[in-house]
Amino acid sequence: MITIDRGGNWLGLWTLYWREVRRFVKVYNQTVVAPVVTTLLFLAIFALALGHTAGAQDATYLQFLAPGLVMMAITQNSFANTSSSIIIAKVQGNIVDTLMPPLTAFELTLAMAMGGATRGLAVGIVASLSVSIFLPVRIHDVGALLYFAFTASLMLSLLGLAGGIWADKFDHIAAVTNFIVVPLSFLSGTFYSVERLPPFFQAVAHLNPFFYMIDGFRYGWTGRADMNTTLGMAVVAASCIGLWILCHRMFATGYKLKA
Numbered sequence: 001m002i003t004i005d006r007g008g009n010w011l012g013l014w015t016l017y018w019r020e021v022r023r024f025v026k027v028y029n030q031t032v033v034a035p036v037v038t039t040l041l042f043l044a045i046f047a048l049a050l051g052h053t054a055g056a057q058d059a060t061y062l063q064f065l066a067p068g069l070v071m072m073a074i075t076q077n078s079f080a081n082t083s084s085s086i087i088i089a090k091v092q093g094n095i096v097d098t099l100m101p102p103l104t105a106f107e108l109t110l111a112m113a114m115g116g117a118t119r120g121l122a123v124g125i126v127a128s129l130s131v132s133i134f135l136p137v138r139i140h141d142v143g144a145l146l147y148f149a150f151t152a153s154l155m156l157s158l159l160g161l162a163g164g165i166w167a168d169k170f171d172h173i174a175a176v177t178n179f180i181v182v183p184l185s186f187l188s189g190t191f192y193s194v195e196r197l198p199p200f201f202q203a204v205a206h207l208n209p210f211f212y213m214i215d216g217f218r219y220g221w222t223g224r225a226d227m228n229t230t231l232g233m234a235v236v237a238a239s240c241i242g243l244w245i246l247c248h249r250m251f252a253t254g255y256k257l258k259a
């Protein structure tokens with residue numbers, strides 16, 4: 001059961017959150033600039049290979065592709081921030097510095113998850129602005145765009161937090177990245193419309209929560225979606241809640257955190 005101290009250690013929560021933000025801001029060339037460059041390289045490669053060919057639902061392919069690439073950058077960097085923070089602290093043996101202050105499991109989860117989400121959103125904003133230099137961008141639904149950007153970054157931040165707590169060494173977290181995060185990102189409609197898949201594989205794609213956050217983000221950007229946006233909002237929100245409960249439980253019990 002999740003309990004919240006109504007008084008709350010707000011200073012401690014803010015300090016831990018700010019520490020997580022400073023971790024990526026101090027090396028912004030690696031944590032923000034590099035992912036944006038990667039996004040633009042993907043866009044350039046597809047532009048050179050395919051040009052402005054017809055894409056999903058009569059949008060040009062590059063306009064269809066851009067939101068997926070931005071969302072992929074958001075999710076991968078949200079995951080990387082929390083997972084690296086926890087696993088580095090565990091391997092170096094200074095995780096005690098995070099656990100000793102008078103912070104509840106709720107406050108630990110909130111501060112670290114929001115730190116990762118902040119990095120994801122920062123990358124998303126810079127990537128979107130960079131893409132807009134090369135492609136005309138007309139936002140269809142600001143509310144949907146912001147909702148899916150935030151919930152997706154929070155979801156992957158929580159997944160990274162859970163993965164970092166579970167992992168015993170860097171190889172473990174690399175396995176989560178290579179066999180869960182990247183495949184789910186690539187197979188969720190980032191580069192193609194799932195409507196072009198055979199019925200069976202469409203059904204499989206609809207079981208992937210990454211599909212809903214990318215599809216919803218693309219709807220907010222272009223107004224085109226493969227699934228009902230309200231359903232997508234519910235699926236992503238449910239995923240965030242489930243991962244939040246998992247991370248809170250891990251902190252509350254000290255799973256793989258306390259000797």
